[in-house]
Amino acid sequence: MTRVVVTGGSGKLGRAVVREFASSGYDVVLLDRVPSPDLPDGVAFVRTDLTDYGQVLNCLLGVDDRYDRVDAVVHLAAVPAPGQIPDVALITNNVTASINVFHAARAARIQNVVWASSETLLGIPMGEHHPPYIPVDEDFAVRPKSSYSLGKAVEEEMARHFTQWDPQLKMIGLRFSNVMDETDYPAFPWDATPEAKTFNLWSYIDSRDGAQAVRRAVESDLTGFEAFIIASPDTVMDTPTIELADRFLPDVPRNAAIDGVSSLLSSEKARELLGYAPQYSWRDGR
Template sequence: MTRVAVTGGSGKLGRAVVAELLAHGYDVVVLDRQRAPQHDPRAAFLSIDLTDYGQVAEALTAVDDRYSSIDAVAHLAAIPAPGILTNSATFANNVPSSYNVFAAAQAAGIDNIVWASSETVLGLPFLQSPPPSFPVDEEYTVRPQSTYSLGKALEEEMARHFTRWNPSLKLIGLRFSNVMEPADYAAFPAFADDPASRAWNAWGYIDARDGAQAVRLALESTLTGFEAFIIASADTVLEAPSAELAARFFPDVPFTRDVYGTETLLSIDKAKRMLWYSPRHSWRDEVAGTPGANETPRAGGVTTP
C-alpha cells in the first residue's frame, strides 16, 4: 500500500482527495494546520506549518509512532485565492510552502509529487485579459494577473527546474478551476441572471470529486518531468450554449475547434489524453430541472461561430 501525504487535506479539495485515495486503497497522511471536523479517522493527521522547512522535511521522512516513510505527495495546501489575506502574506505563505515541499520531498527521495496550481495562471480574470483562443488550453505562456497567480506561476517555474535537476522526478501541476461541492450547486441557476458575473473564468468550475480523481490519476501516472494540466468539469456553470456566451462576451477571441452545447471552454483535452481524466460529476445532476451535462455532440448542436 502506497502512503501519500496530502498537504491541505482539511480543505474543500483536500477532503475529496483524501476520500478518493482511501477509497482506492492508499494509506493517507494529512498534513495541515488544523484537523477538519469531517476528518476520516482512517487517515493519519499531523499538524504542521509548511512555511517551516524543518517541519516539512521531518513530515516527509518519518514521525515517531505514526509512520516510517512517505511514497508520494499531493500538495494542496495554500491560501486558496487572492483577496483573502494581503498580497505579501499570500505570497509569503504559498510560494515558500511549495518550495519546502518540493525540496524536502527531493531530499527524502520522493519522486512523485502532484500539486495544486491554478486556472488563474491562464490570465484570469478573462474580461480584463482575454485568452488567445477558445477552448483555453495549456499551450500559451502563463500570464498571472494577481499576486496569488504570480505565486502559482513561480511554483510552475520551480517545478521545471526541480525536474531538470532530477530527471526521474515527476512534478505535475493541476490548474484547477473553481472548486465546488454538491452543496454549492443550489446557487448555480441564479448565475443565468448575470452571465457576466462568471465570465472571469469562462464560466468554468470543477467538482471536488473530479478534482480528486485528477489528483489520483496524476499520482498513478508514469509520466516524469514537469507537466501542467487544466482540470475542469466537462460543462460550464450556465445552461446557455458556450459558443454563444463566448461570442457575446469575447467577440474577438477565435475558436480552434467546435464547441458543443454547454461544453467547457477550459480545455481538458490534455488531461483526458495524458492522464485518462474523465469528469463524472456535474452541477446539473444535483439541481432538479436542468438538462444533462455530458451529452454526446450531435448534428444540429450549437457549435462555434
Template sequence: MRFLVTGAAGKLGRAVVDDLVEHGHAVHAVDRAPVPARDGVTSTVLDLADYGQVLEAVAGQTDDRGGAFDGVVHLGAIPAPGMAPNAVIFRNNTAATYNVFAAARAAGVRKVVWASSETLLGLPFDELPPYLPVDEEQPVRPQSSYSLGKAVDEEVARHFARWDPQASLIGLRFSNVMTDEDYARFDSWQDDPSLRAWNLWGYIDARDGAQAVRLALQADRRGAEVFIIAAADTVLRADNVTVLTGRYADIPVRGDVSGRVTLLSIAKARRELGYEPQYSWIDRVQRPMHV
C-alpha cells in the same frame, strides 16, 4: 500505497483524502487545522512555511507508523486572491511549495502532485484569451499576486525536475472547486452570465479534482508537467453560442466550443492522464419551477 496530503482540511483536500482511502490507499493528512480521524488516515497539524516541520512530515517522522511515502499531494495554500494581503499570499504560498518540493527531494520521494491554478490562464479575463478553448499551450498570464505565486511554483517545479530526472512533479491547474453544497447557488447567475465570465464559466467538482490527483499519482511520468483540470461543462444552462457574443465573438476558436462544453480545455488531461469528469452541477440541481 501511502501518500502524504497537505491542505487536507480544505474543500479539495477532504475530497482527495476520501478518494485515496476509498481506493485502498493510506493517507497521512497535514494542515494548519485538525483533520478528522478516520480509518486509513493519520494526521499532523503543522505549518508549511516551516521547512523543518515539512521535512519531518515528508520523511515520515511525524506519523507513529513512520516510513517513506509513495508520493506527496501538495494542496496547502491560501487558496485565492483577496484572502490575505498580496505580499502575504505570495510569500506564504511560494514558501510552502518550495518547502514541499525540497523536503520531497531530501526524503527521496520522487512523486509530487500539486495544486497549480486556472488563474495562470489570465483570470480574471479582463484581457481576453488568445483563443478558445483555453489550453496549456497558452503562455501563462498571471494577473494577481496569487497567480504570480503559482507561476513561480511552476517554474520552481521545472528546476526540481531538472535536478532529478527521475522525479515527477505534476501541477494541476484546478478550476473553481465546487461541492454539492455550492451548487444550490448556481441558478442565481443564469440570468446574468457576466457574473461568471471571469473564468469563462469554468468549475470543477471536488470529487473530479480528487480523481485527477489520483490519476496523476498513478501516472508513469518523469519531469515537470501541468494540466488544466475542469468539469466537462460550464456553470451555465445556456449553450456557449449564446454567451460567446459581443467582446467574446471575435476570439479565435481552435477546438470544440459546442453546446455547454467547457471552455477550459481538459483534452490534455484526458489524453495523458485518462481523466474523465464524472460530475456535473446540472445533474445535481433541480431546475426551479415557475408558476
C-alpha cells in the same frame, strides 16, 4: 500499501482528495494546520506549519511511530485566492510552503509530487483581457495577474527546474478551475448574471472529479514537469456556450468546435495523458 501525504487535506478539495485516496486503498497522511471535519477512518492527521521547512522535512521522512516512509506527496495547502490576506503575505506564504514541500520531497527521495496549480495562470480574471483563443488549453505562456497567480507561476517554474536536476522526478501541476461541491450547486445556474462568471469563462470543477484527477496524476507513469487544466466538461450555465462566446468574446479566435454547454477550459490534455474522466456535474441533482 502506497503512502500518500496530502497537505491542505482539511480544505474543500483536500477533503475530497483524502477520501479518494483512502477509498482507493492508499495509506493517507493529512498535513494541515487544522484537522479535517470529516477525517476518514485510518487516515493520520499531523498538525503542521508548512512554512517551517524543518516540520515539512520531518513529516516527509516519517513521524515517530505514526509512519516511517512516504511514497508520494500531494500538495494542496495554500491561501486559496487573492485578496484574503495582504498581497506580499499571500505570495510569501504560498511560495514558501511550496518550496518547502518540493525541497523536502527531494531530500526524502520522493519522486512523485502532484500539487494544486491554478486556472488563474491562464489570465484570470479575464474581464477585458481576453485569452488568445478559445477553448483555452495549456499551449500558451502563463499570464499571472495577481499575487496568487504569480505565486503559482513561480511554483511551476520551480518544478520545471527540479525535474531538470532529477530526470526520474515527476512533478505535476494541476491547474484547477473554481472548485465546487454539492453545497454550492443550489446557486446554479448563473444565467441571470452571466457577467459574474466571465472571470473564468463560466467554468468550474466538481471537487470529486478534482480528486480523481489528483489520484490519476499520482498513479501516472509520467516523468518530468507537466501542467494540466482540470475543469468540468460543462459550464455553470444553461445558456449555450457559443452564445456566451459570441456575446462576451466576439473577437476571440475559436480553435475548436464549441458545442452545447461545453467548458471553454479544455481538459483534453489531462484526458489523453492522465486518463482523467470527469463523472460529476451540478446538473446531476436537478
